[in-house]
Amino acid sequence: MSLNTAASFFTLFHTIARVFFGDPVIPNTAKPANLSTNVSNPITLAEPFTDFWFGQVDAPGTIAIGMAEGTRTIDGVRTSAWYGHTDPGNANYNVGTFSSQNTTLSPELADDQELQRIREKLSIFIQDQPNLSPLEYLSAADLSIQARGAFPAFGQHLKAVRQRNLKPVATIVEARVRSFYNPLSGQLEAAGFDNNEAVLRSDQLRRTRALEHKVRYIKLNMPEAMTIANRR
Numbered sequence: 001m002s003l004n005t006a007a008s009f010f011t012l013f014h015t016i017a018r019v020f021f022g023d024p025v026i027p028n029t030a031k032p033a034n035l036s037t038n039v040s041n042p043i044t045l046a047e048p049f050t051d052f053w054f055g056q057v058d059a060p061g062t063i064a065i066g067m068a069e070g071t072r073t074i075d076g077v078r079t080s081a082w083y084g085h086t087d088p089g090n091a092n093y094n095v096g097t098f099s100s101q102n103t104t105l106s107p108e109l110a111d112d113q114e115l116q117r118i119r120e121k122l123s124i125f126i127q128d129q130p131n132l133s134p135l136e137y138l139s140a141a142d143l144s145i146q147a148r149g150a151f152p153a154f155g156q157h158l159k160a161v162r163q164r165n166l167k168p169v170a171t172i173v174e175a176r177v178r179s180f181y182n183p184l185s186g187q188l189e190a191a192g193f194d195n196n197e198a199v200l201r202s203d204q205l206r207r208t209r210a211l212e213h214k215v216r217y218i219k220l221n222m223p224e225a226m227t228i229a230n231r232r
Helices: 003-021 046-054 060-069 107-128 134-146 151-162 168-179 197-221 223-230
Strands: none
Touching: 046 060, 046 107, 046 134, 060 107, 060 134, 060 197, 107 134, 107 151, 134 151, 134 168, 134 197, 151 168, 168 197, 197 223
């Protein structure tokens, strides 16, 4: 681990500790009360969530979206697509974890730029849509990367679909698909999927399952850190 990476991890957990325990902070010794490993715990605080999941380029949420994009493995390893690949939807050249199409940037700088944008968008989304699960918030962040035009409608569609009491993944997929429909014309606007709902739905399911895989991985391997970040 490089000094910069080590510093980033220290800063991330230092920030989380300060939010919940105040100063002074004693790293690695403070124990959160009432630990729970339920990945569906609702989130009400935007800052701890974004710090934990998207605090830096190797944070769990960053990696989760990279898994959906095919640019990162579950352990965070960068795939060949991270260095550059052609977008299957519009044939543009992509770089970095989030498949940025800003070709004037290196993969590293593209990741930094997109990560800042995700944090800003997600913090507002959490304030507007409190008490959702980590998977639902990660899905919002992921949609903001995949389809910026569809992202603004996701929160309201998610709220409506949740009333149907579907399983978590099915709820998210349905809300994501609905977000691609133009509310005025009622037409599907998903050119990258040939405006075919079946093709779009299959892709949204694939991406959501990739995010779910990472959430479960964190639940098993970092339960205490996840609980602090997601505490109500």
